[in-house]
Amino acid sequence: MQKILIPTDFSENAWNAIDYAMQLFRNKRCTFYLLNTYTPVIPSSRFMAKMIDGVSIVDAVRETSERGLQKTVQRIKTKYGNPNHRFETISSFNLLVEEVKDVVETFGIHLVITGTKGASGVDEVFMGSNTVRIIKTTKKCPILAIPYHFEYVTPTEIAFATDFNRFYTTSELEPLLQMAKMFNATVRIVHVQYGIKALTELQQFNLNMLRRYLGDVEHYVHTVSELSSVSHTLETFSKELGIHLLAMLNYQHSYMEKMTREPIIKRTAFHTQIPLLVIPELGMEGVASTEKEEEPSVEAHN
Structure with a gap:
């Protein structure tokens, strides 16, 4: 398990999955691919703003995604500083489930690790809907789902x-x-x-x-x-x-x-x-x- 994909939306639920992964593979040489996907609404009406302070909405969201990934890598390195681990970041304008499938195939990923926080109240499900969809569509490697609040x-x-x-x-x-x-x-x-x-x-x-x-x-x-x-x-x-x-x-x-x-x-x-x-x-x-x-x-x- 040398190539590990971890999707993140920069939430604490996603960080908990990252935290678990760093400890689980602390003694293994690994490349972690941190993935963030974004799908900004593309304005279809001339009355909707396409620019914010001279920057297109798509560019602004992409920059936020890339910045968030760099901050996440820095947070990992600050906490663990593990010489066995290297990191790649992927920021993609795509649906999460589709991008996970593409990345697994493109980079020969051995394991996907994801957080599992589901909805709340009467809509509470056994896992988050994204996790279930990833499990159903990712056919070429295992998925390790980490519950929110689970301590390693x-x-x-x-x-x-x-x-x-x-x-x-x-x-x-x-x-x-x-x-x-x-x-x-x-x-x-x-x-x-x-x-x-x-x-x-x-x-x-x-x-x-x-x-x-x-x-x-x-x-x-x-x-x-x-x-x-x-x-x-x-x-x-x-x-x-x-x-x-x-x-x-x-x-x-x-x-x-x-x-x-x-x-x-x-x-x-x-x-x-x-x-x-x-x-x-x-x-x-x-x-x-x-x-x-x-x-x-x-x-x-x-």
């Missing part, structure tokens, strides 16, 4: 939620294995069932393969009964076992897909209280893209 804890207890209905490839499990080995973590495989019943032959085969992939990583299998929803069940499990990081694969009919589709009344209890590692369905393609011989310049992407 070394992830020595990792839960991997799965129903064993799908075969896992080594490339898909690589992010989980890397994280577990990096922190000498215990992996707790958690299977949520609606009514406890024996595994099918296929499920048992997939579980055996999963355990083989985990190899010498300490791991345990937990089967739990579904409470009011999958998300509520996983939240309760994570609290009871002191889980520091929850990981899951995102594919059709997976827990991740179910959680993003659960009726809002069911998932309000799940506020991503711990970091969530969402691994995309890769098949045999491998994690992210293979390293390009020559890394493209960030400037050309602005």
Whole structure:
């Protein structure tokens, strides 16, 4: 995980994700790509101002974006000053979700880290809408979603939620294995069932393969009964076992897909209280893209 993308809107929620990332990878050589997108309203009426003090609205917003990114980099360097870390900034006139997808492909990003502050009140959702959209559209690398107010804890207890209905490839499990080995973590495989019943032959085969992939990583299998929803069940499990990081694969009919589709009344209890590692369905393609011989310049992407 050498190339890490962190979208930021300069909020404290976004800073909390950056803060987590700096501590999580403090002993690793990384390039962090800090991304800010902006979409100023383009005046369509002759009665609307196109200029502010002689500067076009688009130019003014772009300058604010670029200045904010430089301030963020300076804040990181002042707090951490880690020689293992280098930073690139990307300021883009684009929609966030589209730009994340483009940057992941252009720069061969290995991991996207984002804050997850959702809406409030009756509209409160299991994660912020941008985070959910990023998870649904980013198909080539894992997403690590960091809850607002979550204070960094070394992830020595990792839960991997799965129903064993799908075969896992080594490339898909690589992010989980890397994280577990990096922190000498215990992996707790958690299977949520609606009514406890024996595994099918296929499920048992997939579980055996999963355990083989985990190899010498300490791991345990937990089967739990579904409470009011999958998300509520996983939240309760994570609290009871002191889980520091929850990981899951995102594919059709997976827990991740179910959680993003659960009726809002069911998932309000799940506020991503711990970091969530969402691994995309890769098949045999491998994690992210293979390293390009020559890394493209960030400037050309602005």
